[in-house]
Structures are given as structure tokens and as C-alpha cells.
Amino acid sequence: MRSGIRTRYRSSRKNYSNPDPKAGAGSRARKPLALRSPAIPVSRFMIPTAASYSKSFPADGLSVIIVLFNNENELTGCLESLPWKDLNLEVLAVDNRSTDGTRARVLRFQEKYPDRRVRLIENSCNLGFAAAVNQGLHHSLGGWIMLLGPDTEQRPDAFARMIRFMKKRPDIGLLAPQLLHPDGRIQPSCRNFPGLRDAAWELSGIPRLTGYRLMPGWKMPGFGHDAMREVEQPEATCLLTRRRAYRDVGDMDGRFPIFFNDVDWCRRFARKGWKTVFFPGAKITHLRGSSVQSRPLFSIWKSHQGFYRYFMKYEIKRGRRALCLALGACLIVAAAFRSAGAWALRETALRIPRKPDP
Numbered sequence: 001m002r003s004g005i006r007t008r009y010r011s012s013r014k015n016y017s018n019p020d021p022k023a024g025a026g027s028r029a030r031k032p033l034a035l036r037s038p039a040i041p042v043s044r045f046m047i048p049t050a051a052s053y054s055k056s057f058p059a060d061g062l063s064v065i066i067v068l069f070n071n072e073n074e075l076t077g078c079l080e081s082l083p084w085k086d087l088n089l090e091v092l093a094v095d096n097r098s099t100d101g102t103r104a105r106v107l108r109f110q111e112k113y114p115d116r117r118v119r120l121i122e123n124s125c126n127l128g129f130a131a132a133v134n135q136g137l138h139h140s141l142g143g144w145i146m147l148l149g150p151d152t153e154q155r156p157d158a159f160a161r162m163i164r165f166m167k168k169r170p171d172i173g174l175l176a177p178q179l180l181h182p183d184g185r186i187q188p189s190c191r192n193f194p195g196l197r198d199a200a201w202e203l204s205g206i207p208r209l210t211g212y213r214l215m216p217g218w219k220m221p222g223f224g225h226d227a228m229r230e231v232e233q234p235e236a237t238c239l240l241t242r243r244r245a246y247r248d249v250g251d252m253d254g255r256f257p258i259f260f261n262d263v264d265w266c267r268r269f270a271r272k273g274w275k276t277v278f279f280p281g282a283k284i285t286h287l288r289g290s291s292v293q294s295r296p297l298f299s300i301w302k303s304h305q306g307f308y309r310y311f312m313k314y315e316i317k318r319g320r321r322a323l324c325l326a327l328g329a330c331l332i333v334a335a336a337f338r339s340a341g342a343w344a345l346r347e348t349a350l351r352i353p354r355k356p357d358p
Helices: 050-056 073-078 102-112 129-139 156-169 194-204 243-249 262-269 296-314 320-351
Strands: 004-010 062-068 089-095 117-122 144-148 153-154 172-180 240-244 275-286
Touching: 004 050, 062 102, 062 129, 062 243, 073 102, 073 153, 089 102, 089 144, 089 172, 089 296, 102 117, 117 129, 129 262, 144 156, 144 243, 156 172, 156 240, 156 275, 172 262, 194 296, 194 320, 243 262, 262 275, 262 296
Parallel strands: 004 117, 062 089, 062 144, 089 117, 172 275
Antiparallel strands: 144 240, 153 275, 172 240
16 A cells, blocks of 8 residues: 555535544544534545554554645655654644645655655645644554644654653653754743633733743743653644543644644643653754744734633633633733734835845
8 A cells, every 4th residue: 555645625514623532543433523624535545444554554653743734845854854764653744725835745755755654634724723633633543643843853863762751651641852943942842721810911911021031920931941840731843642642532622723722632631640741852843833923913813712712611610701701802902902013013024125135
């Protein structure tokens, strides 16, 4: 069977947006869910079944899920840096209808390395990060599952070190490596679960006015990201989990399509008793996502929406509905001001004439 496989999706009632604790490799039957998002295979013959594909893929292999949206410039470096020769590896590249050459880069990589397992899942619309991750989770076959950003490059032996460490610690459900800037500086990547006090402090504007010298506690200002420790919420830029933990916790929640889906997922891992650990023994270079930075206004509103939905999911159960509604109103005002500022900066940059090259 060919390792480079393409799967196309079109609109349907099948859902990849909500948690399904019993989802696993090759699972087909799923309970009806309240929130629906488009995604169902059109060319069914192009999809390897669990019974056929798993014969040539070991149960202790690593499934790497990469969600794509206009990542043409970074994707090749990401795929080239993966430890193809050191680990039993499969890549599930889920494309949320990119409009640049992202899809062509995946196909070109498949042609260049036909012996490497790369499966391209093409969506007919942008389903969001959470739903795309769930698609990858449902098609993954390895006993180890990694969420990986396309704007990353692995440093030597990083994935192998993470797997070896988790094998020694069966209580760990999520493991996050140390993220580095391209120049080698440490990139902060872990936070605590935010509370209403953290949201109020953030919305007060004091952190921005002080140049983030006075940061809210949920951003872990005292943690230098240079020592191993248990954490609550690392970035989903690079997260390793074991299939048993994933099946215990379930999919990402589609009510957080772009932002805060990783926060919610980490919180659900913690509720199930799984530990989340930051492991600086493995290092990943992170270039900071172009797909988010290319749409600043959209990102501002979606990040504030995720913030509000997160509190509505967890704080409202503690009798804080009025506070959550007030927070929602403040977030709308804050998003409006931030959007106006971002728009003004963009317009100013467009009007400044560029100097001719010497």
C-alpha cells in the first residue's frame, strides 16, 4: 500500500468537533453530537481501514498530526526535520483549505519520499484547529500521538527522548518539550489554567501598560522554562500523548475552534488524573505561526471568544454566571479596541512608502 494517501472531505452531518472518549484507531461508530461541523470522506477507497493499514504500522509507532492553513513557507522544513529513520512514524497532514501552495508542498514531499507515511486530509472549508485535530486523531494508528505545529523544526533526538521519558512515567498523559526561538532563546510555552481574577487583571490593561513586568499569575511569570516540572497548560505547538490517555479523555472540544481548545483539553486530562509535564530534555524550534499572524483581526476576535467560552464552560458551574456575562461584555469592548489598534497599525504601514532597494 502506498504511504502517501490523500483523503478529501466535503460538507456533511458527520462531526469531528466534539469529544468522543471511545474514539480510537479505525473507529467508525460515534454518538450523535449537538454541535455539527462539515467533514466526511468522499473517496472512501482512498482511506486505509484500520485492519489493512495497521498490518504494516506497529502499535507502538508515533502518529504526528499537523494541522495546515497557509503554511507553505514553513512546512517543508517541518517535514524534513522529522525523525523518519529513527522512529516508526506516520504523519497525518490535515489541510483546512489552504489558499497558497501548502497542499502542493505535501504532495511534493510525498513524491520525493514515497517510502514515508504521509496522509493528506483535505477539507473543503476551514473547520478550525480543534475539528482538524480530531480528524487526525480518528485516523491515527500509533500508540503514541503527537500534535505538532507546521512552523516547528525538531532538534536531534527530541521525539525519541520524549517517548523514552513517557515510557518510564505511565502516569503522564501529556508531555511538552522546550520551545526555542530560531536564535536559540527559550520561548515561554506553559501557563496555568486562567481564573476570573486573571481575566480581570488582563483586561485592566496594567500588564500592557507596564510592558508585561506585572503579569497575571496564569502566565507563570516566575517560570524560566529551563527545568522539568508538572504544569497545567502547555502550548499545543508540540504535545505528546499516549493512546490510552487520549481514549480516556476524548477529542478536543469543537466549541473552541481555534483558541483555548488546548487549555480545555489539558484541563480534561487533569480531571481524569493524568499528569502534564514540561520536559526541557527535548527541544523544538518554533517559528511562531504565520497562519494566525496573517489574520490579526480575525485572531483577536477568536481569541477573545475562546476566552469567554472557556469561562462559560467552567466558571458558570460554580454559580458565577453574572460574572461570566460581565466578562463577556468586557471582552467584546477589549476586542473592539485591539482590532481598531491593529487596523490602524496596518493602515499606517501600508501608507508608509517603501525605500527602493540599493
